[in-house]
Amino acid sequence: MAPTLRDVALRAEVSLATVSRVLNGSTRVDPALASRVRTAADELGYRANLLARGLRRQRTDIVGLVVPQVANPFFAGLMQAVSRHLQQSARTVLLADAEEDLDLERQVITRLADHGVDGILCAPVSERGSAVAAAEVAARVPLVFLDRSAADVEADTASVDQRCGIALVLEHLAEVCGARPSTRLISASPVDSVARARCEAYADAVIEGLVDDAAPPLLGEFTVDWGREAVAGLIADGAPPQALVCGNDLIALGALAALGERGVRVPDDIVVTGFDDVGFATLAVPPLTTVRQPLDALAATATDLLEQRMANGGCPPRCELLRPELIIRASTAVTR
Amino acid sequence: MAPTLRDVALRAEVSLATVSRVLNGSTRVDPALASRVRTAADELGYRANLLARGLRRQRTDIVGLVVPQVANPFFAGLMQAVSRHLQQSARTVLLADAEEDLDLERQVITRLADHGVDGILCAPVSERGSAVAAAEVAARVPLVFLDRSAADVEADTASVDQRCGIALVLEHLAEVCGARPSTRLISASPVDSVARARCEAYADAVIEGLVDDAAPPLLGEFTVDWGREAVAGLIADGAPPQALVCGNDLIALGALAALGERGVRVPDDIVVTGFDDVGFATLAVPPLTTVRQPLDALAATATDLLEQRMANGGCPPRCELLRPELIIRASTAVTR
DNA sequence: TATCGTCGTGAAAAGGTTTTCTTCCTGTCG
DNA sequence: CGACAGGAAGAAAACCTTTTCACGACGATA
Numbered sequence: 001m002a003p004t005l006r007d008v009a010l011r012a013e014v015s016l017a018t019v020s021r022v023l024n025g026s027t028r029v030d031p032a033l034a035s036r037v038r039t040a041a042d043e044l045g046y047r048a049n050l051l052a053r054g055l056r057r058q059r060t061d062i063v064g065l066v067v068p069q070v071a072n073p074f075f076a077g078l079m080q081a082v083s084r085h086l087q088q089s090a091r092t093v094l095l096a097d098a099e100e101d102l103d104l105e106r107q108v109i110t111r112l113a114d115h116g117v118d119g120i121l122c123a124p125v126s127e128r129g130s131a132v133a134a135a136e137v138a139a140r141v142p143l144v145f146l147d148r149s150a151a152d153v154e155a156d157t158a159s160v161d162q163r164c165g166i167a168l169v170l171e172h173l174a175e176v177c178g179a180r181p182s183t184r185l186i187s188a189s190p191v192d193s194v195a196r197a198r199c200e201a202y203a204d205a206v207i208e209g210l211v212d213d214a215a216p217p218l219l220g221e222f223t224v225d226w227g228r229e230a231v232a233g234l235i236a237d238g239a240p241p242q243a244l245v246c247g248n249d250l251i252a253l254g255a256l257a258a259l260g261e262r263g264v265r266v267p268d269d270i271v272v273t274g275f276d277d278v279g280f281a282t283l284a285v286p287p288l289t290t291v292r293q294p295l296d297a298l299a300a301t302a303t304d305l306l307e308q309r310m311a312n313g314g315c316p317p318r319c320e321l322l323r324p325e326l327i328i329r330a331s332t333a334v335t336r
Numbered sequence: 337m338a339p340t341l342r343d344v345a346l347r348a349e350v351s352l353a354t355v356s357r358v359l360n361g362s363t364r365v366d367p368a369l370a371s372r373v374r375t376a377a378d379e380l381g382y383r384a385n386l387l388a389r390g391l392r393r394q395r396t397d398i399v400g401l402v403v404p405q406v407a408n409p410f411f412a413g414l415m416q417a418v419s420r421h422l423q424q425s426a427r428t429v430l431l432a433d434a435e436e437d438l439d440l441e442r443q444v445i446t447r448l449a450d451h452g453v454d455g456i457l458c459a460p461v462s463e464r465g466s467a468v469a470a471a472e473v474a475a476r477v478p479l480v481f482l483d484r485s486a487a488d489v490e491a492d493t494a495s496v497d498q499r500c501g502i503a504l505v506l507e508h509l510a511e512v513c514g515a516r517p518s519t520r521l522i523s524a525s526p527v528d529s530v531a532r533a534r535c536e537a538y539a540d541a542v543i544e545g546l547v548d549d550a551a552p553p554l555l556g557e558f559t560v561d562w563g564r565e566a567v568a569g570l571i572a573d574g575a576p577p578q579a580l581v582c583g584n585d586l587i588a589l590g591a592l593a594a595l596g597e598r599g600v601r602v603p604d605d606i607v608v609t610g611f612d613d614v615g616f617a618t619l620a621v622p623p624l625t626t627v628r629q630p631l632d633a634l635a636a637t638a639t640d641l642l643e644q645r646m647a648n649g650g651c652p653p654r655c656e657l658l659r660p661e662l663i664i665r666a667s668t669a670v671t672r
Numbered sequence: 673t674a675t676c677g678t679c680g681t682g683a684a685a686a687g688g689t690t691t692t693c694t695t696c697c698t699g700t701c702g
Numbered sequence: 703c704g705a706c707a708g709g710a711a712g713a714a715a716a717c718c719t720t721t722t723c724a725c726g727a728c729g730a731t732a
Contacts, residue, residue: 002476004718015682020720029680050450052718055687060387062451063645070412071615079406083433085629087440092447095406095431097419104423113429114386115398140383142354195528224619226520257619279407283560285621340688351712356690391717610679624707676731685722694713701706 003044023048032098032163054116062092063306064112066105066122068148068192070097072222072250074293075123081299082121089307091118098125106133113141118304123148127193132198135145144308146302147293149193157319158302163204166245168326169273172289173243177271181182183241185217186230186255187247189326193221198247213241222247227254229274229326237261240270243332249274249281249290256272256284256331271312272331286330294322339380346378349534360385368550390452398428399642400448402441402458404484404528406433408558408586409614411459411627413481417582418457425643427454430434434461442469449477455642459484463529478645482638483530483629492645493655494638498533499540501627502581504662505609508625509579512670516545520576521553522566523583531558534583543575549577558583563590571598576606579668585610585617585626592620592667608667623668630658 009016013068014033021027022037029120062227065082066077083093094112098105105125110133112120119142124130127150134150137143145157173181199217206213218234220226227246231254234240246252252274259266266272266286274281277292301320308315345355350369357363389397401418403411412459419429434441441461444556446469448456455478460466463486470486473479481493492633509517526532535553542549554570556562563582567590570576582588588610595602602622610617613628637656640641644651 005720006718010643016719017682017684017721018680021681024720026720027680033681047390047446047450049452049718051396051452052386052687053720055385055387055391055689055717056719056721058687069407070415071409073407073409073412076406076409076412080435083435090606092451095430095433096429097416097431099416099419110383111386114383115428116387118384131507224615253616253619257621280589280616280619283589283616283620285593285596293392341690342688351692353688353712353714354710357711360690363710369711385688388717389690391719392685392689392691394717554681674732677729679726679728681725681731683722683724686720687718689717692713692715694711696709696711698709698732699707702704 002049003046004049005046008037008041008046008223009043011044012036025184037206048096060092060116060118061090062094062117064094064096064109064117064120064122065146065152066096066098066109066112066120066124068098068105068123069100069127069305070095073280074276077278077295078123078299081295082146082303084297089303089313100125101128102126104132105130109133109137111166112138117141119143119310121146121302121306124150124192126191127151129191142306142313144302144306144309147298149195152191154317156305156317158298158305159193159319159321160298160324161321162194163201165275165293165324165326166198166201166205168291168324169245169275170202170210170249172326172328172332173245173271173273174210176332177242180212182241182244183213183243183245184215184234185213185245185247186227186234186251187217188222188226188251189219194246202245211243222250224250224254224257227256228258229249229254231255231258231262235259235264240264243271244263246272246274249276249278249288252288252290252331253280253284255288256288260285266331271334274331277327281327282329284331286333289329289332290327292325292327294324338385339382340385341382343380344373344377344382347380348372358448358621372666378460396428396452396454397426398430398451398456399457400430400432400445400453401482402432402434402445402448402456402460404434404441404459404461404610405436406431409616410584410612411612413631414459414635418482418639421635421639424572425639431439436461437463438465438469445469445473449473453477455479455646456478457642459636460486460528463487463528463532465527466591476650478642480638480642480645483634485530490653492653494634494641495529495655495657496634496660497628497657499537501611501629501660502534502537502541504627504660506538506546506613508662508664509581509607509609509670510546511670512621513578516548517557517579519549519578519579519581520551520570521549521583522563522570522587523553523555523580524558524587525555531583533579538581558586560586560590560593563587563592564594567591567598568596571595571600579607579609582608582610585612585614585624588618588624588626588667589620592622593626596621602667603670607670610667611671613663617663618665620667622669625665625668626663628661628663632658633658
């Protein structure tokens with residue numbers, strides 16, 4: 001049904017090879033023939049079959065982007081940033097959502113490889129759980145970790161210095177609340193590399209005595225609901241700390257809502273911080289102090305790493321670490 | 337490099353055809369051969385080349401999903417719902433983001449078609465602007481409009497009854513604010529079909545005298561920033577209405593923030609409604625009264641329509657209209 | 673003028689599958 | 703005991719491009 005190269009060749013009365021050459025501009029061809037080909041192609045509404053092209057060229061100009069959860073605005077933002085960067089290098093982006101599900105992630109990522117993508121950018125769902133799937137795929141296709149990474153997989157990584165981010169938060173808290181403020185961490189179980197890094201950084205800071213937290217961290221998921229739930233438990237137990245350090249903005253937003261419902265005033269009664277600086281952080285009441293991840297730089301770095309990997313596969317994997325930035329808003333604006 | 341069907345055939349000492357048959361289970365083959373093939377395939381780590389398969393079969397089992405903006409949580413949710421439904425029919429979903437950009441949308445959607453997707457679900461950026469691209473693609477590939485639609489394009493459509501949604505809102509306002517309350521619409525320019533439908537429904541309700549709104553609607557974009565800006569202007573002009581009817585939740589969230597910053601109390605001083613019921617609507621202060629779109633039903637309907645279209649192409653296009661639901665929260669909880 | 677190099681074009685192979693068609697073998701029925 | 707039906711496996715075509723290779727013509731140089 002759809003016109004093929006052959007149809008164009010027939011109509012323009014040239015060979016298939018010539019049509020291909022005209023349309024791809026690979027070699028010089030007689031201008032007269034060229035224009036004949038072009039009009040023929042236009043008249044037929046010819047469109048190259050990308051499957052056939054990919055098969056022949058062994059290259060599709062597609063890169064896949066796998067995120068753990070589109071519904072998380074941080075990843076939605078990341079997707080957008082990455083898409084933008086890849087568009088510039090004339091590549092098609094294939095977005096894929098793992099929905100925080102290991103099986104689905106494996107399916108999705110191997111499927112991408114099977115479809116012959118030239119490279120994959122991946123923020124794995126779990127540091128350990130995603131490792132085998134990631135390793136398998138990385139053996140077939142250039143793969144770069146983005147934001148999160150998987151354990152024991154030799155691959156380039158572009159991520160943000162979580163330790164630095166946590167340090168920025170805690171130093172800020174020490175500043176506004178006084179030395180060694182009592183704090184509590186509400187975050188996600190350290191299944192993914194980012195959650196782990198944040199937990200560890202926080203734990204280390206506690207050991208170093210930067211803040212005071214005798215209680216164990218409250219670990220659930222990176223969701224609004226978990227933020228709500230954690231705060232509900234915390235308030236029910238009584239004796240809340242001076243500051244709530246939330247593992248990401250979603251948790252913080254949930255926490256703020258739960259505190260508000262219970263009549264606990266922020267920042268007067270308790271101070272709250274987030275992590276990521278998603279768009280809604282400014283809308284929270286009060287607006288959320290948080291750590292902004294350099295989305296654009298992250299995307300740029302990851303795509304750069306991937307481009308280089310696709311160009312010359314041999315070189316040893318590199319890890320790029322970007323510095324985040326503290327964004328101070330009203331949720332920590334105590335007046336002492 | 338990657339092992340091919342040929343390699344498997346060589347190792348199992350059978351023909352290519354047999355390997356293909358075993359791996360696809362299309363015909364009965366001798367169990368002994370079958371197991372030889374299977375072990376050979378396993379040992380080599382064989383993976384079918386989906387490009388080649390698609391080329392030969394003229395079918396890829398992929399459907400594309402094009403949304404106008406992933407960063408809009410409504411569409412993020414829609415993507416998730418659709419993905420889930422399509423996964424069940426053993427299809428791969430290709431997510432694509434048009435970033436509210438007509439050129440990009442055209443590129444993305446034609447690229448999907450070029451890649452041989454079996455069908456496309458699309459929420460077009462603009463009712464008129466997307467029409468030509470949509471029509472072109474619809475001529476090549478089964479296409480179903482989802483949520484939004486494009487003008488004068490013959491295609492199945494699964495959408496939500498916006499008129500009904502607006503009616504629910506306005507009736508509710510009349511109930512809580514008294515008959516013919518003074519209202520003002522803040523929404524997006526009627527570029528896309530949904531924005532237009534909401535505007536028209538509102539305008540009609542004004543004409544019918546359900547609410548009282550002499551001033552022209554404030555039309556910008558479906559964004560938080562526009563909500564903020566519109567309220568800023570509104571307050572600066574003085575004489576705000578009793579109720580703000582926002583075209584979607586993002587606008588409403590922006591409006592709530594702006595009102596809060598200016599010390600205008602919601603719902604006491606002014607009442608605010610949204611549309612979509614995105615996750616963050618419950619987190620707003622106060623929680624937002626809004627119209628919930630039946631995301632799951634929408635996804636189910638759209639995928640059904642697409643499946644049928646892909647099965648028997650001939651039948652005339654159908655339009656399915658789903659009913660939304662009013663979710664009443666504190667932003668309209670006036671006590672009179 | 674003869675030869676070499678260059679440039680532009682067509683023929684054909686290759687890329688990896690699926691599927692039709694052919695062939696061969698076995699088993700059954702007449 | 704022979705012929706035919708039926709099932710299973712292999713050979714080859716087809717899907718649509720790109721790209722290598724070969725070929726012929728032309729211009730330039732010796």
